[in-house]
Amino acid sequence: xxxxxxxxxxxxxxxxxxxxxxxxxxxxxxxxxxxxxxxxxxxxxxxxxxxxxxxxxxxxxxxxxxxxxxxxxxxxxxxxxxxxxxxxxxxxxxxxxxxxxxxxxxxxxxxxxxxxxxxxxxxxxxxxxxxxxxxxxxxxxxxxxxxxxxxxxxxxxxxxxxxxxxxxxxxxxxxxxxxxxxxxxxxxxxxxxxxxxxxxxxxxxxxxxxxxxxxxxxxxxxxxxxxxxxxxxxxxxxxxxxxxxxxxxxxxxxxxxxxxxxxxxxxxxxxxxxxxxxxxxxxxxxxxxxxxxxxxxxxxxxxxxxxxxx
Numbered sequence: 306x307x308x309x310x311x312x313x314x315x316x317x318x319x320x321x322x323x324x325x326x327x328x329x330x331x332x333x334x335x336x337x338x339x340x341x342x343x344x345x346x347x348x349x350x351x352x353x354x355x356x357x358x359x360x361x362x363x364x365x366x367x368x369x370x371x372x373x374x375x376x377x378x379x380x381x382x383x384x385x386x387x388x389x390x391x392x393x394x395x396x397x398x399x400x401x402x403x404x405x406x407x408x409x410x411x412x413x414x415x416x417x418x419x420x421x422x423x424x425x426x427x428x429x430x431x432x433x434x435x436x437x438x439x440x441x442x443x444x445x446x447x448x449x450x451x452x453x454x455x456x457x458x459x460x461x462x463x464x465x466x467x468x469x470x471x472x473x474x475x476x477x478x479x480x481x482x483x484x485x486x487x488x489x490x491x492x493x494x495x496x497x498x499x500x501x502x503x504x505x506x507x508x509x510x511x512x513x514x515x516x517x518x519x520x521x522x523x524x525x526x527x528x529x530x531x532x533x534x535x536x537x538x539x540x541x542x543x544x545x546x547x548x549x550x551x552x553x554x555x556x557x558x559x560x561x562x563x564x565x566x567x568x569x570x571x572x573x574x575x576x577x578x579x580x581x582x583x584x585x586x587x588x589x590x591x592x593x594x595x596x597x598x599x600x601x602x603x604x605x606x607x608x609x610x611x612x613x614x615x
Contacts, residue, residue: 309372312382319537329548383423400613446558448573477602484598
């Protein structure tokens, strides 16, 4: 598998660190407008290959022609969040950035699966879809997978169990309107409230959990200037599912075409991820309140689409 990473900032660089250890990856190409930095990062990663037990992948720092024939392309490039900004404030500048990038990516790797990480991620993914001929199954956003990881960690701390024993999602969009469908959230098969009641644990304050899930990324950014560990791990999780044809269910951003009663908006919903990208968009039956929260997320995204010129 050949993977290209467009944008070697904090997230792109950390993602390469994961990829060098994935046995299925035979070549990694890094592209960044700061070409010398990208080359230095690749040299540095090259010096780790004496100690890793993957395939000793070919490591390249180059330009778009070097990405030709990629199986997966990850796009993290674009204007980065500044202190006091929200992800949504980046929509206009990054909408312009992605138009140029997606043209170059498709020219060289028309059969690739493209993962968008650039914020606001679902809107930028829709811009990329409009300015390319990639199908919705192969051009997807990282969506709310990182928010979902944060949800499981926060619940894990409250319940004192491994986060991998918790099943749930944050859906909608990767912003202040993301929502948690508590009706499908469970711990080892028990709904959250029942698990707490049967095991002598204080009831989960669902509103507070949602607030923490949605605010923690900004808090991390304000303290250290970026958020990179969790998002890189989240993107790697998607790539691993593709590489191993896992058929794993992950909440990624995909262009909806009637699913959940929504048309022509990229939103994060549970999808089966396999070698071809999105193999299937799963349907869930939400409560009326959850469906209303989903529609509020749609309304928010549509307002951003108009700012992006769509």
